[in-house]
Amino acid sequence: MENRDERLIGVVGAGAWGAALAQCAAQADHPVVLWGRDPARMAAIAESRRHPRLEGMRLDRRVECVADMAALAPAAAVVLAVPAQTLRPVLAALAGVLRPDAPAVIAAKGIERESAMTMPEVVSDLDPRRPVAVLSGPTFAGELARGLPAAATLACRDIALAEELAAVFHGVNLRLYASDDVTGAALGGAVKNVLAIAAGAVIGAGLGSNARAGVIARGLAEMTRLGEAMGARTDTLAGLSGLGDLVLSCTDSQSRNFSFGHALARGETPDGQLVEGALTVGPLLARAARHGADMPIAEAVDAVVNQGAPLDRVIARLLARPGRRESTSG
Numbered sequence: 001m002e003n004r005d006e007r008l009i010g011v012v013g014a015g016a017w018g019a020a021l022a023q024c025a026a027q028a029d030h031p032v033v034l035w036g037r038d039p040a041r042m043a044a045i046a047e048s049r050r051h052p053r054l055e056g057m058r059l060d061r062r063v064e065c066v067a068d069m070a071a072l073a074p075a076a077a078v079v080l081a082v083p084a085q086t087l088r089p090v091l092a093a094l095a096g097v098l099r100p101d102a103p104a105v106i107a108a109k110g111i112e113r114e115s116a117m118t119m120p121e122v123v124s125d126l127d128p129r130r131p132v133a134v135l136s137g138p139t140f141a142g143e144l145a146r147g148l149p150a151a152a153t154l155a156c157r158d159i160a161l162a163e164e165l166a167a168v169f170h171g172v173n174l175r176l177y178a179s180d181d182v183t184g185a186a187l188g189g190a191v192k193n194v195l196a197i198a199a200g201a202v203i204g205a206g207l208g209s210n211a212r213a214g215v216i217a218r219g220l221a222e223m224t225r226l227g228e229a230m231g232a233r234t235d236t237l238a239g240l241s242g243l244g245d246l247v248l249s250c251t252d253s254q255s256r257n258f259s260f261g262h263a264l265a266r267g268e269t270p271d272g273q274l275v276e277g278a279l280t281v282g283p284l285l286a287r288a289a290r291h292g293a294d295m296p297i298a299e300a301v302d303a304v305v306n307q308g309a310p311l312d313r314v315i316a317r318l319l320a321r322p323g324r325r326e327s328t329s330g
């Protein structure tokens with residue numbers, strides 16, 4: 001961060017995404033403190049310079065692995081890369097530790113279960129004066145960690161700060177686009193996870209590529225309808241953090257949300273990995289109801305995931321919806 005005294009970046013959450021982003025910042029020549037809650041695991045990563053979920057990545061020597069939150073105190077900016085439902089308690093535990101002026105760069109994708117808040121709303125609810133940014137886009141951590149190219153959005157209401165933060169992670173294989181649409185960037189990542197479950201279910205049930213393309217296009221209409229009601233911009237939702245991530249997650253079995261939907265449709269037991277869409281679909285629908293936004297595909301996901309409705313009946317109900325003109329508003 002060129003305009004600040006220090007270049008130290010804190011990363012909270014040492015899962016696949018936290019470690020991959022720590023690596024990006026280090027490769028852009030920033031010293032990084034990577035915090036994880038498990039001391040033995042952090043010691044093992046520090047010693048081996050390997051991350052169990054990022055095959056082929058040798059962790060940059062500029063990344064310091066810690067299990068003590070106090071090490072995050074001097075960081076000029078802090079990335080929040082824990083699962084969405086744990087963001088509030090983790091940030092609460094950091095109260096009094098972080099510099100008050102250190103921007104929170106949210107890398108988690110979801111809507112909070114209890115409050116139906118987006119991730120930036122959760123941060124502002126807890127810590128109203130902290131600058132908030134969102135880093136989101138079509139980025140599988142494993143690909144990024146292997147040095148493959150990717151592009152994503154870095155959104156902050158203060159566009160100059162968005163540009164400054166984008167430069168922290170911008171490197172040889174990650175290209176970040178600055179935006180001032182925090183709501184749009186946060187919402188796209190949360191909604192795409194729900195829609196990826198639907199796409200996985202469609203493919204798992206053998207319904208074909210036409211049906212999946214329908215889910216992607218009408219899913220984007222749902223995302224846009226809610227986004228507009230919440231003040232997001234349509235160009236954000238049609239960009240990297242919206243459509244870009246939606247396409248990625250609906251078309252590739254590297255997506256845990258897609259794989260979860262696929263397994264459900266085939267009657268298989270999901271593999272137990274983090275599935276943000278399954279946790280977000282309930283609060284997403286609560287939020288949509290508050291804004292008067294119709295989200296039939298998200299409702300179908302909720303019916304299957306949370307209410308045990310049979311997939312074939314849910315799909316039949318979706319297809320039987322009355323005909324309408326093609327637009328995002330209906």
Ligand SMILES: NC(=O)c1ccc[n+]([C@@H]2O[C@H](COP(=O)([O-])OP(=O)(O)OC[C@H]3O[C@@H](n4cnc5c(N)ncnc54)[C@H](O)[C@@H]3O)[C@@H](O)[C@H]2O)c1
Pocket residue numbers: 013014015016017018036037053081082083084086090107108109110139140141142274276
């Ligand atoms: N993996 C990706 O490709 C990717 C890409 C973009 C965004 N994301 C988002 O990043 C977030 C994290 O995903 P991930 O892939 O790193 O998951 P992960 O399962 O690899 O890691 C999650 C980490 O969070 C830690 N954690 C869980 N609960 C915690 C708590 N209460 N306190 C502290 N730490 C806790 C776990 O120990 C684990 O290390 C998710 O919201 C996900 O949607 C992931």
Ligand SMILES: O=P(O)(O)OC[C@H](O)CO
Pocket residue numbers: 109137138139140141193196245248249254255256257258274276
């Ligand atoms: O594995 P998923 O479905 O959580 O997706 C990971 C990232 O969000 C893709 O951009």
